[in-house]
Amino acid sequence: MPNGAVPNYLALADLLETSIATMKGGDRLPSENELATLHGVSRVTTRAALQELERRHLVRRSKGSGTFVALRLVFTIRPDLPPSWSQTVRRAGGEPAVKSVDAVLTQPDPETRERLELGPRDKVVRLRRIGLVNGLVANTALTCLPADLAPGFRDLLATGGSLNTILTSLGYHPQREWTRVDMQVPSEEIAADLELEGRPRVWGLTSLVVDGRDGRPLEFGRGWHRPDVFDMRMEYQSKRRTQRAGAPEARS
Template sequence: MSSPIYIQIHNEIKRSIESGRWKVGERIPSEREMAVTFGVSRMTLRQAVKTLVDEGILERHVGSGTFVARQKVQEKMSSGVTSFSELMRAQGKKPSSKTISYHIATPSLSEMEKLNLVEKDLVLRMERIRYADGVPICFEVATIPHELVKHYSKEEVTSSLYHVLEESGHIIGHAQQTVSAMLASEQIAEYLGIRRGEAVLRLRQITNLEDGKPFEYVRTQYVGERFEFYLEK
């Protein structure tokens, strides 16, 4: 199974950054220039760039272009792993979701790195809008090794992945989370019912099973005014 064109472009841009072609903080060529270079439409190129932005590899500066992201100052935080559904129910809200896409594919370079996969492996990649009492809270892109979920139905996976895994005898372990701020793109704004350029909180999370094996790589954008992170130390 071959990767979608935008994933192939994602991989090429990532390789270029890792090889030093573009340095940290350096502006990459415009979408128009890169679309010509790769021989694809600007829409396809934009999807590849968006994926890299969601992963924190690139960052957009309004009016200036797209740049190789600078490393953020980080503070280690610890918290138990809680699913979105569990979190909403704990706050007395009814969780729900709308699946935008759900398909089996070959992993991108980033997905292989985060989930300890090799090129021949397959992943389930799904995009969802998550709601609390019918109000959109976040847009989520989740990647899961296909081998882990191949025997589960789409309904089981999208309704509550953690619950399904635990019912099958898996034990959810720890997670690594990175939180940063960004501005909503036109597409994300449409999904979440906010204005383009409005503040969103971006969470990137790798969740592991008890044995330390990563099973989920999630990139989530939360509406800034509807959600806050609270961690107790």
């Protein structure tokens, strides 16, 4: 590989990015040794190029397994779509699975108490879950729900599965009230859940879900998503355009 003004590892990263564009998410890349031989560079240069692609969220490196093309599913958040992580992943073309880490009956923190409009003695069921896409860890979430939503609610939630489906089965009509999206440096615990090396920035989502009939708060949660799995897309339609089109008024 010829030397030039651009460092060799960046030139190789740019070249590999072009190749990756023709591959599918989850496809395995050649090993470091194979890439070094193919492009006439050292393993050190190859490793640096793959690390650069990882920083660009184009590949996912798994210790002992190799390097794979990142999925980069479009995670679409829209007022008229169900507030369901699993359904959103399926709509983007992925295969979701949810692993329940724990379901604890506890006192909420002040912000959660305010968001869920709870009294001073009301408790919540706090869920800690890990989401997988195509068998790979993709997100982790801490979600709080009022403990009095239904008898045996905690046990039902501990079984895993879609929160949206569970709430719907109980007769509620989950609807996204608002969602905030930003890039965050995760805590050590969150980074470990996401199987990250170090603590690189990840997508952070904070959401409030209410009952579409009466506005009762049902769910307040914070989620952290790997940016090599998801591209976040926020879509909305102005009330004026929505009313002109004759569609139901979207809540902001």
